[in-house]
Amino acid sequence: MELASTMMFALMIVAALTSIQFYKGRKLNIQLMQHYLRSVEEVVKPDKENRNYVWLGGYIGFRAEYKLNRDNIRKVEYTLTLLPRQSLLYFPIALITSRHDKLYFVIRPLSQIKREAHLIQKGYYRMRPTIENEDFLKKEVIEVAGKEYEALYEKRRDVELLKELIESMSNPHNIKHASLTPKTNVFYILMKPEPETIEEDVTRIIRFVNERLRDNPFS
Numbered sequence: 001m002e003l004a005s006t007m008m009f010a011l012m013i014v015a016a017l018t019s020i021q022f023y024k025g026r027k028l029n030i031q032l033m034q035h036y037l038r039s040v041e042e043v044v045k046p047d048k049e050n051r052n053y054v055w056l057g058g059y060i061g062f063r064a065e066y067k068l069n070r071d072n073i074r075k076v077e078y079t080l081t082l083l084p085r086q087s088l089l090y091f092p093i094a095l096i097t098s099r100h101d102k103l104y105f106v107i108r109p110l111s112q113i114k115r116e117a118h119l120i121q122k123g124y125y126r127m128r129p130t131i132e133n134e135d136f137l138k139k140e141v142i143e144v145a146g147k148e149y150e151a152l153y154e155k156r157r158d159v160e161l162l163k164e165l166i167e168s169m170s171n172p173h174n175i176k177h178a179s180l181t182p183k184t185n186v187f188y189i190l191m192k193p194e195p196e197t198i199e200e201d202v203t204r205i206i207r208f209v210n211e212r213l214r215d216n217p218f219s
Contacts, residue, residue: 025085117158145172
């Protein structure tokens with residue numbers, strides 16, 4: 001009887017904590033989504049009629065797309081995925097599997113990207129994404145802001161360009177993967193976002209596309 005009473009009391013405590021975590025975690029994730037959305041749009045300044053949003057469900061994030069067609073940017077697409085802070089039971093597991101919030105940028109410049117290049121933080125991926133034509137790319141490990149990155153490239157000057165961007169960020173180690181892909185004409189960034197520095201970092205990313213990718217002849 002005492003064991004049953006103890007188990008019942010424990011279940012009530014877990015239920016109460018789960019409920020508290022749900023409301024606190026949900027509120028925080030909503031605040032983060034609103035903050036990141038406002039911060040990115042403050043920098044990108046898309047026209048209202050050229051914005052498109054997709055809610056990813058629950059409180060895990062969203063996808064946004066802005067058609068710009070100005071400076072050197074045709075389109076900006078980004079996806080925010082957040083840790084499940086609303087789930088008391090799954091949140092600790094997500095800290096192990098996902099590790100942190102993620103922000104994926106896919107930027108399509110007006111200028112033409114002619115060669116492939118990747119900088120991937122060494123050891124970040126448990127299962128690295130497939131890179132088309134990887135067998136034809138040169139490979140080496142280079143140091144970026146004191147951390148090792150795997151470099152894959154056709155010409156090293158393109159990797160140096162990506163390295164320059166990463167080292168200019170507020171916290172370079174938050175950049176997990178940066179790449180230039182000529183087949184889709186895409187500049188890609190996977191990063192760990194931080195509320196305090198997101199606007200500064202997005203400003204640097206946009207400036208990189210508008211200035212460095214436009215001015216770089218890729219020849």
